[in-house]
Amino acid sequence: MRTLRFVLSLVRTVLRASLALRGAFLLQAAFMMLNNWMFFTTWWLLFQRFDEIRGYRMPDMLLLFGVSSVGYGLAMVVGGGALDLARNIGDGALDPLLAQPRSVLVRAVASRSVASGWGDVASGILMLALSGYVTLPRLPLVSLAALLVATVFLSFAVVLNSAAFWLGQVESFSTFVFHYVVVFSTYPPTLFGPATKVLLFTLLPAGLAVYLPVELVRAPSAESLVLAVGGAVAALLVAQAVFARGLRRYASGSRFVALG
Numbered sequence: 001m002r003t004l005r006f007v008l009s010l011v012r013t014v015l016r017a018s019l020a021l022r023g024a025f026l027l028q029a030a031f032m033m034l035n036n037w038m039f040f041t042t043w044w045l046l047f048q049r050f051d052e053i054r055g056y057r058m059p060d061m062l063l064l065f066g067v068s069s070v071g072y073g074l075a076m077v078v079g080g081g082a083l084d085l086a087r088n089i090g091d092g093a094l095d096p097l098l099a100q101p102r103s104v105l106v107r108a109v110a111s112r113s114v115a116s117g118w119g120d121v122a123s124g125i126l127m128l129a130l131s132g133y134v135t136l137p138r139l140p141l142v143s144l145a146a147l148l149v150a151t152v153f154l155s156f157a158v159v160l161n162s163a164a165f166w167l168g169q170v171e172s173f174s175t176f177v178f179h180y181v182v183v184f185s186t187y188p189p190t191l192f193g194p195a196t197k198v199l200l201f202t203l204l205p206a207g208l209a210v211y212l213p214v215e216l217v218r219a220p221s222a223e224s225l226v227l228a229v230g231g232a233v234a235a236l237l238v239a240q241a242v243f244a245r246g247l248r249r250y251a252s253g254s255r256f257v258a259l260g
Contacts, residue, residue, distance in 0.1 A: 006102055007110065011078050014113040025115045032119025039186070040065055040127070054190035059131045061188070063217060066127035067142070068185050068210045071149020073120030079154045081111035083178070085161035086171040094250060105243050109154060133217055141220055145213035148232040152209035155232075155239035156181060162239075165246030177204075185210035208235055 043065075047058045056064075075082070085108055088094055097104045124146075128134045134142050160174035185206040189197065201207035208231035216224045 007106060010107065010110045011113075014080075014110060015077070017113070025118075028116040029119035029122065032116040033123040034119075036065070036069055036120065036123040054188055056188040056190060059133065060218065062127045062131035063133045064188065064210065064214050065186055066124045066131055067145050067149055067214050067217065068182075069120045069124030069127065070146040071124075071210070071213070072153055072182055073117040073122075073124060074146060074150040075153040075157075076114035076117030076120065078113065078150075079109040079157075080114035080117065082109045082154050082157035082161065083114075083175065084112060085109075085158060086164040086169065086174050089161070089164040089246075089250065090169045090171070094247075098250075104247060105158065105240065109158065138217060138220070141217050145217050145228070148213045148216075148228055149209055151232040152205060152235045153178075153182070155235035156205055156209065158239040159242050162242045162246045165249050180204070181206050181209065205231075205235060208232070 040061075043061050044058075046053065047061065051057065081088075088108060094104060094108060097107045100107065128142060157174075157178050160178055161170070163170045163174065181204050184200060184204060189200070189207065189211045192200065197207065200211070212224070212228040212231050216228045
């Protein structure tokens with residue numbers, strides 16, 4: 001509980017900082033909403049011609065986009081610092097966090113809030129409302145699905161950026177791969193063959209991030225709940241283990257040790 005209170009306090013502080021420049025905040029959020037809807041237009045046009053694409057109908061696509069957008073947006077709002085980890089590791093910017101009593105990883109991840117994430121959350125909520133899946137009985141499942149998506153996205157970002165402990169400056173590469181997975185998560189899993197699906201549930205975990213939580217809402221069951229929650233917990237544990245292992249190489253606080 002003490003750790004949870006610390007995390008919530010840290011998130012509140014970061015959110016206040018991001019809201020300080022309200023003009024820039026509103027502009028970034030609005031443009032992200034516009035970007036999401038423009039991207040979804042492609043699918044809308046396809047479903048004007050086809051009633052179903054590999055088992056997915058328009059409500060299913062709205063659910064997929066909605067859960068993905070809300071989860072990704074939450075990840076960026078509360079943990080935007082995960083995308084800065086590689087640069088901070090390479091520049092030795094983790095030094096001040098090493099002397100503080102709380103978790104280095106939590107402080108690093110929650111050190112920045114990305115204002116555009118609110119645009120993702122807003123557009124995702126609207127898509128979910130239009131999907132027809134968000135009924136009162138399913139509301140807890142939809143909320144849980146969004147939290148699981150956020151957890152896996154943040155965990156994956158931490159793993160990718162932690163490569164800087166061993167490889168040095170990998171910021172560009174990690175950012176590219178991370179957003180590549182985010183884009184993949186907005187495509188129906190039924191479009192991919194067995195080999196690609198294996199990849200999407202392992203090295204490029206779009207399956208863990210979005211497909212399992214979405215299936216939990218589409219077809220609720222004990223099995224889908226265990227798979228979705230288990231996938232998110234596994235991703236979180238892997239991220240913590242990788243970062244902790246890398247942090248031991250950074251123990252002296254020297255950027256040369258971090259890069260060596």
